[in-house]
Amino acid sequence: MTLHKEGYTIIAGATLLLLILNAAIQHFMPTIEWLHLLFLAISVIFLILIIQFFRVPKRVVTTDETRIVAPCDGKVVVIEEVVESEYFKGPRRQISIFMSPLNVHVNWNPISGIVQYFKYHPGLYLVAWHPKSSTDNERTTTVIRTAQGQEILFRQIAGAVARRIRWYIKEGDAVQQSTQMGFIKFGSRVDIFVPLDAKINVNLNDKTVGSVTVLAELPA
Known part of the structure; x- marks a missing residue:
């Protein structure tokens, strides 16, 4: 399986945004560890969903003009x-x-x-x-x-x-x-x-x- 070219920019942008948000939460709320873990888990799930959307699976195809x-x-x-x-x-x-x-x-x-x-x-x-x-x-x-x-x-x-x-x-x-x-x-x-x-x-x-x-x- 590969990633489709249409997803490169979106995946990169989403990754950068999630990194910034996670860093901001840890910076401004350093003592609330459960919130850090919760937002990190949500971020990972969200990123996985975006990546799977742009997946291109390998398939065995045969051609037939009829x-x-x-x-x-x-x-x-x-x-x-x-x-x-x-x-x-x-x-x-x-x-x-x-x-x-x-x-x-x-x-x-x-x-x-x-x-x-x-x-x-x-x-x-x-x-x-x-x-x-x-x-x-x-x-x-x-x-x-x-x-x-x-x-x-x-x-x-x-x-x-x-x-x-x-x-x-x-x-x-x-x-x-x-x-x-x-x-x-x-x-x-x-x-x-x-x-x-x-x-x-x-x-x-x-x-x-x-x-x-x-x-x-x-x-x-």
Whole structure:
């Protein structure tokens, strides 16, 4: 396991702040030892939580052009037919994955191909499970076209706590399935839109492992 580059500044800043606070407590309240120990314990737990949030686990992945893998860790909270209005402007099957603050927050490309479309949308910060978060929250929209001409759309969506989305792709890029495409800080969700004739391999409340879990299979 390694630490993601998005966490370097935050981890360093949090460490410095906690050191200063602990030093200040010992300086101004030198005789209250139980308070020193309590604040030290709280500081260590807090720092561990921040570090684990930016962890990047090592995973064994296999690529398959007919399979759509989960772009993130989390829990499947939506599987339904919808009308996707931004790019396809027609019916698609939507699979939504909620990412809690305890999940790995790296985002991966769900399939190999060319980035046909990419757009960043500023917006609100509704809770990630709110029905309008997919269209009203800060988000990115990415469409990858496979070598067979299939197009898969997915969105990084900020939530009430997650207020910073990062992406490492742009239109025209050739991307490989299960490689990093971005990061969402401190909890949110990702929506994936697949063709109606794709075979769905997950159920509601299933836990997903980003870059590994097969969400759906494209028709031949």
